[in-house]
Amino acid sequence: MKPFLAIVRRDVRLAFRQGTDTLMTLAFFVIAVVLFPFGVGPEPNVLARIGGGVVWVAALLASMLALERLFQTDYEDGGLELLALAPMPLQIVVLAKVLAHWLATGLPLAVVAPMLGVLMNVPPDVFPVLVAALLLGTPTLSLIGAIGAGLILGARRGGVLLALLVLPLFIPVLVFGVSAVEVAAQGFSPKASLLILGGLLLAALALGPWAAAAAIRQALE
Amino acid sequence: MKPFLAIVRRDVRLAFRQGTDTLMTLAFFVIAVVLFPFGVGPEPNVLARIGGGVVWVAALLASMLALERLFQTDYEDGGLELLALAPMPLQIVVLAKVLAHWLATGLPLAVVAPMLGVLMNVPPDVFPVLVAALLLGTPTLSLIGAIGAGLILGARRGGVLLALLVLPLFIPVLVFGVSAVEVAAQGFSPKASLLILGGLLLAALALGPWAAAAAIRQALE
Amino acid sequence: MSLFTGHDLICIRGERRVFAAVRFSLPAGGALLLVGANGTGKTSLLRLMAGLGRPADGAIRWNDVDIAEDPESHNARLHFVGHGDAVKPALTARENVAFWAALRGGGDLPSPAEAGFAKAGPDAGLAAFALGPLASVPGRYLSAGQRRRVNLARLAAAPAPLWLLDEPVSALDSDSVARLRNAIARHRAGGGMVALSSHGGLEIPDAVTLDLTDFAAAAA
Amino acid sequence: MSLFTGHDLICIRGERRVFAAVRFSLPAGGALLLVGANGTGKTSLLRLMAGLGRPADGAIRWNDVDIAEDPESHNARLHFVGHGDAVKPALTARENVAFWAALRGGGDLPSPAEAGFAKAGPDAGLAAFALGPLASVPGRYLSAGQRRRVNLARLAAAPAPLWLLDEPVSALDSDSVARLRNAIARHRAGGGMVALSSHGGLEIPDAVTLDLTDFAAAAA
Amino acid sequence: MKRLDWFANPARFLKVARAVQPWAAGIALGLGAAGLYLGLVASPPDYQQGESVRIMYVHVPAAWMALFCYTMLAMASAVALIWKHPLADLAAKATAPVGAAFTFLALLTGSLWGKPMWGTWWVWDARLTSMLVLFFLYLGYIALNGAFDDPARGAKASAVLALVGFVNVPIIKFSVDWWNTLHQPASVLRAGGPAIHESMLAPLVLMALAFKAYYVWVVLIRIRAEIAAGKIRAARLRATGSAAL
């Protein structure tokens, strides 16, 4: 437990010491959402129609961007080898890094989402559902993304292609995340979608660390 | 001229040999566009309404993603110092790298855009305008992005910071790029928007290499 | 007494055999010096010893148990110092060392080498490489040799019986080389083992030398 | 005859003075050896000499003209070998060397040092560091020392009168060190200059030694 | 010239700063109170807009300050890059958050005003869009400035950004003339004199002057804080540095 917490603490500290880490993910999230009205025009009813989807797509892109470097800097400075040589299973190391990453980026995304919902004309009474969906969905994104982040280490052609295969895995999270919001906006209970998001999270928890650890091990060989 | 071509040739060769840049950019582009029907639902008239905008936003995010590494790998392996020490102005070096980058990423984006237009129900008769706008717009994105790529060298958190810096500067390109497509879709002449895109490109050509060179120089100091 | 051995080792990298038929045996308190021209496989062999790669043939054993059988126990008993220094620019020198020490359970591993150092912990590590004055300087401000010393400080901060050092003296000034020589001597006196690669610049008394140039031929 | 000098140099890094009042003078055919403990500013001084940074005070001159006045001409006359090897993993050793040679105009710069090498070009560069057999191996597959040699091969591939080498022997095996020594001797015989930092391992006949440890005090 | 020497002894600047600061504070508070009284109580309602016009007394000075601060930021950045005077770095760094705050205020009051007047909080016309870009530029500046471990690097990188972003300032200023915007054209600084009646112009000018004085006040405070922080950093590095060799 102590080494696990040491990793979480170090990574969160790095994220905050580097100060702008969390802030920048948030800023990207905000800017990506704001870009849409430029692209699709500012009709309030169209915006309201696509609002939940845009917030989700932006959250997905933001957390993907931040994920890219999850193992990269450790890989480049030789730290990843040392982490792999720590006297604990590599899966646990991965889990600690993912947890720290989520605390520093995914959690803040979920917290500010209602503000962007306002911008995109999402009805305020679905905000709790939006936040709940993001809280369940973003850790899944982090866990799946960790696999991709491991695969692109020292990437040659193969790694990149596999990483691209990971992106489509985000689609189920997106689909049910958006549907939770849409269903709630129509006044129905979003419970089914939220349950599915929870199921996806558990599945990702079960499989993600294994796959990511395998990816890291092949990168270090 | 010979050293200029040497840089262009090397960077294009690296992009194709590693396969990562071109493929990754295209794949991201395609996936980002394809995500939309999932996010906002597959209604054909909503899609057609936002189609041009979504293609542009996706192209913009894709070319931004690829930009992050424009100088990064050279910076990390010491090659950027050697490029800065080449017996030619650093602006020319920047221009060569941007040209190579555009050939490897921007050009392919413009080429595949019509395919995605089909997916998003963009009327086929505006495809030429879409491609022309992308051909004029993406080099501007690369030039502006080069400034950002230079500024973030050695910063604590690359990708997201780059997004924060360059996305606001991309907005004019996005606005006129989308307006060219929309105006054409409404049957009016897109000439004015295309002229402005051309003007933005020339202005970026005049200023971008300077600013990027200044950014690189301060990173190496 | 522990014993670290390898036999009939074949290493393949990039579809090419780097070496074949390599064997080594390292008793407690022993030292193994890997030498050889560039590209003969010193780094590769050290990584096999750490378990970062698997040999294409042959086996590496700790007390006659293949290290691949229980990689975590093997990790717990070794320190690896590679080409990368793993120094985070945003953390101070002390924070960097403290993190790696904490990761290994803070030195509460029973180890024969522990006796070699009066007491462990990040400050002991910093002191062993004269980094005390730099303790609160962020990694970003360190020169090449200073970063290397921060990396080496792990060795003293959290004891472990087996040290695997890949060209540890590169970038070190002569005082630091002397400190490293000292650290190795104390480590060995406490029963620790060390395997290191070097192109010269560090003499280790009664080390067994393994010249990998001799095994390249066998590989071709 | 050309002359490369610096006087009253002050270097500030990370808001801290690294050294002050440093001066040097390097005539054609001369060699300057920078020594000093870790962090005394060897790398920093070499970067100032290359024009990668500006001294906080003082000036560096080539034939009495400040190098900051015309950076491109200064670039044209120097080779810099730093800690990074600038070897692209996806390009072969030869492609790597050929690119850097092409960037410098393919050796058609008139230079006093040119006489030192029979002929220039990527293949000459590869030959000078015994890289011939590795010419078509991708950078990705090279060991640390092999990569360093690819980096050094630039020196012979495209002649330039001023060589600035930061710890060039690190990771080199003894044969390669001898080759580097040879290359430097030929370069100097042809009127070239060399400034290099080292923690030992490379003797340069009648080099002027500049110990930067002496100038740290002046900085505080 | 030399960052360290200046930090060691910025006495002349500090003397001036200490002398100016109370005056700036006094002017800001005094003119601000007068401007608010005239604007909110004493000035007449507009012939078309009625009472809503009072938002003008905050919106317009804030918008002017947004542009003014960015101009100062770009000038300070140019001085810092060319002459490398550390004071210019600090002035730029101190200006950025103030400018960002005024930009945000202009955006906020603008939308609050737009709802009753135009019938919408927000449209994507050239003036509003370029103003939003300005806000993002300020944010980018602040993020980039803080993104390096070495403050000197952050200062230089963000100075380059500030200069690049300056192209946006004339675009904001002239957007209302170049494009068909929903936003109105200039009322004060226009050919043919102000198109605002004196009774409304007076509080506007008072508020604008008060905002300027406030800027001087806050920036001086922030620069002094930065100098203190720099001194502490330098002392710590000196303590560790000399022994490190």
Add this chain to the structure above:
Amino acid sequence: MKPGLKPKHRRLVFVGIAMALLAAATGLILSAMRENIVFFYSPSDIVAKPPSPERRIRVGGLVETGSVEKPGGGVVRFRITDTAMTIPVSYRGILPDLFREGQGVVVQGRFANQTFAADEVLAKHDENYMPREVSDAIKKSGQWKPDAKGAKP
């Protein structure tokens, strides 16, 4: 680049090229301005080339004096004009404070059956600010010239 050039001259060449590029950029953008960049179309555009009814567009002009009628149920009908052409508009919803006859507006919606069905009405505002008494005085003195600038398409 050209090793023959002195550094100062080389710099001048570069600055010259940059200036030329910037001039060309300005030229292109200015000529585009003449092409009439549209935040909104004018009634003349619409009459000349009726857009498809599915397209949501913006039209800007002056509210024609005497054209505003409120048949009830929150519906408003009026005509907007650019003095050359006029199109009828119908709208249901809350009007901005500045909406009045003779004032510039921008309407958004769809053009079908020769009527513009607006779903949003934005009021334009000109640069004049004055107390009511002053405007009355000016009007009385006959110097009032309604500024059509706010309505210029």
